[in-house]
Amino acid sequence: MAVSHCFSRAASAFTAVLLFSFGCVAASHIEDQAEQFFRSGHTNNWAVLVCTSRFWFNYRHVANTLSVYRSVKRLGIPDSHIVLMLADDMACNPRNPKPATVFSHKNMELNVYGDDVEVDYRSYEVTVENFLRVLTGRIPPSTPRSKRLLSDDRSNILIYMTGHGGNGFLKFQDSEEITNIELADAFEQMWQKRRYNELLFIIDTCQGASMYERFYSPNIMALASSQVGEDSLSHQPDPAIGVHLMDRYTFYVLEFLEEINPASQTNMNDLFQVCPKSLCVSTPGHRTDLFQRDPKNVLITDFFGSVRKVEITTETINLQQDSEIMESSYKEDQMDEELMEPLKYAEQLPVAQIIHQKPKLKDWHPPGGFILGLWALIIMVFFKTYGIKHMKFIF
Amino acid sequence: MGASAAGKAEVAAGMAAAMPLALFVLLLLGPGGWCLAEPQRDSLREELVITPLPSGDVAATFQFRTRWDSELQREGVSHYRLFPKALGQLISKYSLRELHLSFTQGFWRTRYWGPPFLQAPSGAELWVWFQDTVTNVDKSWKELSNVLSGIFCASLNFIDSTNTVTPTASFKPLGLANDTDHYFLRYAVLPREVVCTENLTPWKKLLPCSSKAGLSVLLKADRLFHTSYHSQAVHIRPVCRNARCTSISWELRQTLSVVFDAFITGQGKKDWSLFRMFSRTLTEPCPLASESRVYVDITNYNQDNETLEVNPPPTTTYQDVILGTRKTYAIYDLLDTATINNSRNLNIQLKWKRPAENGYIHYQPAQDRLQPHLLEMLIQLPANSVTKVSIQFERALLKWTEYTPDPNHGFYVSPSVLSALVPSMVAAKPVDWEESPLFNSLFPVSDGSNYFVRLYTEPLLVNLPTPDFSMPYNVICLTCTVVAVCYGSFYNLLTRTFHIEEPRTGGLAKRLANLIRRIRGVPLL
Numbered sequence: 001m002a003v004s005h006c007f008s009r010a011a012s013a014f015t016a017v018l019l020f021s022f023g024c025v026a027a028s029h030i031e032d033q034a035e036q037f038f039r040s041g042h043t044n045n046w047a048v049l050v051c052t053s054r055f056w057f058n059y060r061h062v063a064n065t066l067s068v069y070r071s072v073k074r075l076g077i078p079d080s081h082i083v084l085m086l087a088d089d090m091a092c093n094p095r096n097p098k099p100a101t102v103f104s105h106k107n108m109e110l111n112v113y114g115d116d117v118e119v120d121y122r123s124y125e126v127t128v129e130n131f132l133r134v135l136t137g138r139i140p141p142s143t144p145r146s147k148r149l150l151s152d153d154r155s156n157i158l159i160y161m162t163g164h165g166g167n168g169f170l171k172f173q174d175s176e177e178i179t180n181i182e183l184a185d186a187f188e189q190m191w192q193k194r195r196y197n198e199l200l201f202i203i204d205t206c207q208g209a210s211m212y213e214r215f216y217s218p219n220i221m222a223l224a225s226s227q228v229g230e231d232s233l234s235h236q237p238d239p240a241i242g243v244h245l246m247d248r249y250t251f252y253v254l255e256f257l258e259e260i261n262p263a264s265q266t267n268m269n270d271l272f273q274v275c276p277k278s279l280c281v282s283t284p285g286h287r288t289d290l291f292q293r294d295p296k297n298v299l300i301t302d303f304f305g306s307v308r309k310v311e312i313t314t315e316t317i318n319l320q321q322d323s324e325i326m327e328s329s330y331k332e333d334q335m336d337e338e339l340m341e342p343l344k345y346a347e348q349l350p351v352a353q354i355i356h357q358k359p360k361l362k363d364w365h366p367p368g369g370f371i372l373g374l375w376a377l378i379i380m381v382f383f384k385t386y387g388i389k390h391m392k393f394i395f
Numbered sequence: 396m397g398a399s400a401a402g403k404a405e406v407a408a409g410m411a412a413a414m415p416l417a418l419f420v421l422l423l424l425g426p427g428g429w430c431l432a433e434p435q436r437d438s439l440r441e442e443l444v445i446t447p448l449p450s451g452d453v454a455a456t457f458q459f460r461t462r463w464d465s466e467l468q469r470e471g472v473s474h475y476r477l478f479p480k481a482l483g484q485l486i487s488k489y490s491l492r493e494l495h496l497s498f499t500q501g502f503w504r505t506r507y508w509g510p511p512f513l514q515a516p517s518g519a520e521l522w523v524w525f526q527d528t529v530t531n532v533d534k535s536w537k538e539l540s541n542v543l544s545g546i547f548c549a550s551l552n553f554i555d556s557t558n559t560v561t562p563t564a565s566f567k568p569l570g571l572a573n574d575t576d577h578y579f580l581r582y583a584v585l586p587r588e589v590v591c592t593e594n595l596t597p598w599k600k601l602l603p604c605s606s607k608a609g610l611s612v613l614l615k616a617d618r619l620f621h622t623s624y625h626s627q628a629v630h631i632r633p634v635c636r637n638a639r640c641t642s643i644s645w646e647l648r649q650t651l652s653v654v655f656d657a658f659i660t661g662q663g664k665k666d667w668s669l670f671r672m673f674s675r676t677l678t679e680p681c682p683l684a685s686e687s688r689v690y691v692d693i694t695n696y697n698q699d700n701e702t703l704e705v706n707p708p709p710t711t712t713y714q715d716v717i718l719g720t721r722k723t724y725a726i727y728d729l730l731d732t733a734t735i736n737n738s739r740n741l742n743i744q745l746k747w748k749r750p751a752e753n754g755y756i757h758y759q760p761a762q763d764r765l766q767p768h769l770l771e772m773l774i775q776l777p778a779n780s781v782t783k784v785s786i787q788f789e790r791a792l793l794k795w796t797e798y799t800p801d802p803n804h805g806f807y808v809s810p811s812v813l814s815a816l817v818p819s820m821v822a823a824k825p826v827d828w829e830e831s832p833l834f835n836s837l838f839p840v841s842d843g844s845n846y847f848v849r850l851y852t853e854p855l856l857v858n859l860p861t862p863d864f865s866m867p868y869n870v871i872c873l874t875c876t877v878v879a880v881c882y883g884s885f886y887n888l889l890t891r892t893f894h895i896e897e898p899r900t901g902g903l904a905k906r907l908a909n910l911i912r913r914i915r916g917v918p919l920l
Binding site for chain 1: 500537538541542544545546548549550552553563564565567568569570571572573575587589590591592593596597615616617619620621635639640641643
C-alpha cells in the first residue's frame with residue numbers, strides 16, 4: 001500500500017514535471033510569438049533630412065542637419081537611401097574662415113561636413129513644393145533617382161526638419177511656410193499609398209510641438225525640441241566662425257547618437273529623455289499615441305540604422321570565363337573597323353564660313369488663337385454695319 | 396533577437412566592405428588572368444601641372460584622361476572597365492556627340508596670373524553637341540540636364556529654355572566632326588551655382604582609381620576649396636584612334652584647376668611644396684594608369700633677380716611653345732621607380748632664391764590733431780623704368796569750428812621730397828669750399844662720381860566734403876514758421892473763450908446810438 005502510494009506520488013510528481021516542462025515550452029513559444037509582435041518588421045530604412053534656413057547666421061541649422069546625416073550614415077543608411085535638403089551652402093560660403101567644413105562643436109572639434117557628402121536638394125531647390133513632392137512621390141518623371149524617396153510599405157522613414165518655426169508653421173528660406181495641416185495631410189497621403197511602415201518625425205525649431213499636433217495617420221512617432229509658446233535655443237557660438245554652431249536639442253541628440261552603434265539595443269524611451277529642461281531650457285516633447293508599438297520596444301536603430309537584406313547561400317556561382325569576354329570584345333573590334341575616308345576635327349574659328357552663313361529663318365506659323373479671333377470680330381462688325389456691297393471698297 | 400540583429404549588421408558591414416575589395420581583386424586579376432594579353436581597349440593617363448605664377452601664387456592643374464576605343468552608339472555595350480558606366484550610358488541613351496560640363500568658383504585673373512590652360516565661367520556651364528540622329532533636341536537636353544544634376548549633386552535641373560541658347564558661330568565641336576549643324580548644339584550657364592565638396596565627391600568617384608592611388612590622393616576638399624580659383628570639369632568627345640584617323644575613340648577628360656593664394660595658404664611666403672598645397676604627398680602611381688606624371692614649370696620669370704629651385708631635382712625636362720611662349724617643364728614620372736624610391740613618397744618643393752635686399756621703410760601714421768603722416772622709403776630704381784608709389788588715404792570729417800571761412804577751396808597736402816644721388820657722367824673734382832663759386836658748394840659731396848639732388852613735388856589740393864554752413868539758419872526759420880502756424884493756431888483755438896454775439900437788428904440810427912453809448916460807457920441797446 002505504501003509502495004503504491006509512493007508510486008502514485010512518484011507518478012504524479014513525474015506528470016507534474018512533464019506538465020511543467022510542457023508548460024514552460026508552451027510559454028516560451030508564446031513568448032516568442034509575442035516578441036514577434038513587438039518587432040518592427042521593416043525591410044529597409046530611409047531618411048529625409050531637411051534644413052530650411054538660408055543666410056550665414058543660420059549656420060546652426062545646416063550643422064544640425066549635417067550632424068543627423070552623419071549619424072545616420074555612420075549607423076548604416078547609405079547615401080542612396082538618404083534625401084538631404086540644405087537650403088544654403090555654408091561650407092563653401094565666402095564668409096566661412098575654413099572652407100569645405102561645417103563644425104558642430106566649438107574649437108572646431110568635429111567637422112560634420114566630411115569628405116563624402118551628397119546633397120540632393122540644395123539652395124533654391126529646397127521649397128515646400130519639392131519637399132511635399134518628395135514625401136508623396138509625385139515627382140516629375142525626369143527627376144534623377146538620388147532625388148526620389150523610393151520607399152515602400154516595409155520602409156521605416158526618419159524625417160528630420162530644422163529651421164525657424166512658429167505655432168503651426170515652419171518657415172522655408174524666408175519666403176514661404178509649410179503648416180502643420182499640410183504636413184499631416186502629406187503623411188496621410190503617404191499612408192494611403194503605403195509609402196511607409198513606420199515613421200519617426202523629429203523637428204528642432206521654436207514651438208516645434210505644434211507641428212505634430214495635427215497628425216492623424218497611424219504608425220507615426222514624433223519628437224520636438226520645444227512646446228508651443230517656447231523657443232528652441234542655440235548652443236554655443238564659436239569666436240573664429242562668428243555664429244552659433246548648433247541648436248541645443250540637436251547637440252544633445254548628436255551626443256546621444258555618437259554612443260549608438262549598429263548593434264546597440266537602446267530604445268526610444270532613452271531618446272525621449274535626451275535633453276531635459278536643465279540643459280535645453282525648452283521642454284522637448286514627444287507624441288506616441290499614433291504608434292502601435294510601445295516605445296520601449298522600439299530600437300533607435302529601427303530608424304537611425306539600416307536593415308540590409310542579406311541572403312546566405314551555400315551554392316557556388318561560376319563567374320563568366322575570361323575568354324568569353326575576349327571573344328565578344330574581338331567581335332566589337334572587328335565590327336567598328338575602318339570607315340572609308342578619314343575623319344577630321346572641326347575648325348574652331350572658321351571666319352569665312354561664319355561671315356557667309358545665312359541666319360536661319362524661323363518657321364512661319366499662321367496666326368492663331370487670339371489674333372485670329374480679333375480680326376474675325378472686326379470684319380464681322382464691319383460687314384454688319386456697312387453691308388456686303390461695300391466690299392468693293394476694300395478690294 | 397539582439398544577437399541576430401548584430402549578426403545581420405556585421406554581415407552587412409562585411410558585405411559592404413567585401414564588395415569594393417572584390418571589385419578591386421577582379422580588376423587586378425583581369426589583366427593578369429589572360430595569357431595571350433590582348434591590349435586593353437581603354438587607357439588612363441593622368442598628369443598634374445604645377446605653375447608658379449608671377450604674383451607669387453601657384454596654380455595646379457590636374458587632368459585625367461580615359462580613352463576608350465569603342466563605338467558607344469551601338470546598343471548592348473555592357474562591359475565597362477575604366478570608362479565610368481554612368482557617363483557611358485548617358486552617351487548611348489541621349490546620343491551625345493560631345494559633352495562639356497564645368498563647375499567654377501572664382502575668376503582667373505589673367506593680368507596677375509598669365510593666360511590659363513582652359514578657363515571656365517563662374518558657376519556651372521554645360522554645352523552639348525547631340526548626334527544628328529536626335530529628333531527632339533530640346534527634350535533630350537532637358538532630360539540630360541536632370542540626369543546630370545543627380546549625378547553631380549548640382550542644381551542643373553534649373554536649366555530650361557530661359558537660360559539655354561543655341562550659338563550659331565562659336566562653340567564648334569572640340570572632337571571629330573564631319574559637319575557642324577548648330578541646330579544640335581545647346582549651351583547654358585548657371586552663374587549662381589555653388590561648387591563645394593558635394594560636387595567634388597561624385598567627380599572623384601568617376602576616376603578609375605577614385606582617390607586611393609596616383610595623383611588623385613591629392614584631391615582633398617578642405618585644401619582644394621581654400622583657394623582663389625577652383626574649377627572642375629568633365630569633357631567627353633570623340634577623337635581619332637590612330638594617325639590615319641579612320642576610327643573613333645571616346646575620350647573622357649576630367650580637369651581640375653586650382654590657384655593657391657600666397658597669403659591665405661602660403662602665409663606670405665612664396666615657397667611651395669606639394670605638402671603645403673594639398674597636405675598630402677604622392678606615394679604610388681595609379682596601377683590602372685599607363686602614364687602618371689607631374690610637370691613643374693621652371694621657366695624663370697627672373698623678376699627681382701630671383702631664380703626658382705626645384706627639389707628633388709628632375710631627371711628629365713620638357714620644352715615647348717605653350718600659349719605663345721617658350722616654356723620649360725621639369726618632369727616627375729610616377730611610373731618610374733627611381734622617382735619614389737627610398738623615401739616612399741614624393742614631395743616636390745619649389746623655392747625662390749633671391750639676393751639679399753637692402754631697402755628701408757619708415758612709416759609713422761598720423762594721429763588726429765596731434766601729428767601728421769610721415770613716410771620715408773629708400774628705393775633702388777632700375778634703369779630705364781618707371782616706378783609708381785601710391786598711398787591710400789581716407790578723408791575724415793572735421794569739427795565745424797575747424798573749417799576755414801572758405802572751406803570749398805580745399806585743403807593742402809604738403810609736397811613730397813625726393814633726395815637722390817645721381818651718378819654723374821663726368822667725374823668731378825672735390826669741392827673746395829673757399830675757392831669755388833657759391834652755386835657749386837651748396838651740398839657737400841664725398842666723391843665726385845655722384846652728385847646729390849633734392850627735388851620736390853607739387854603740393855596736393857584735396858577737396859574735402861564740406862558741410863553746408865547755412866543749414867542751421869534755414870532749419871531755424873522753417874521750424875519756427877511751422878511751430879508758429881500750427882501750434883499757434885491750436886493754442887488760440889484752445890485758450891480763447893467764445894461768446895455768442897446777437898445779430899444786429901437796428902439800422903443806422905441804432906448803430907449811431909450804440910456808438911454814443913459806448914463812449915459814455917453805458918450798456919448797449
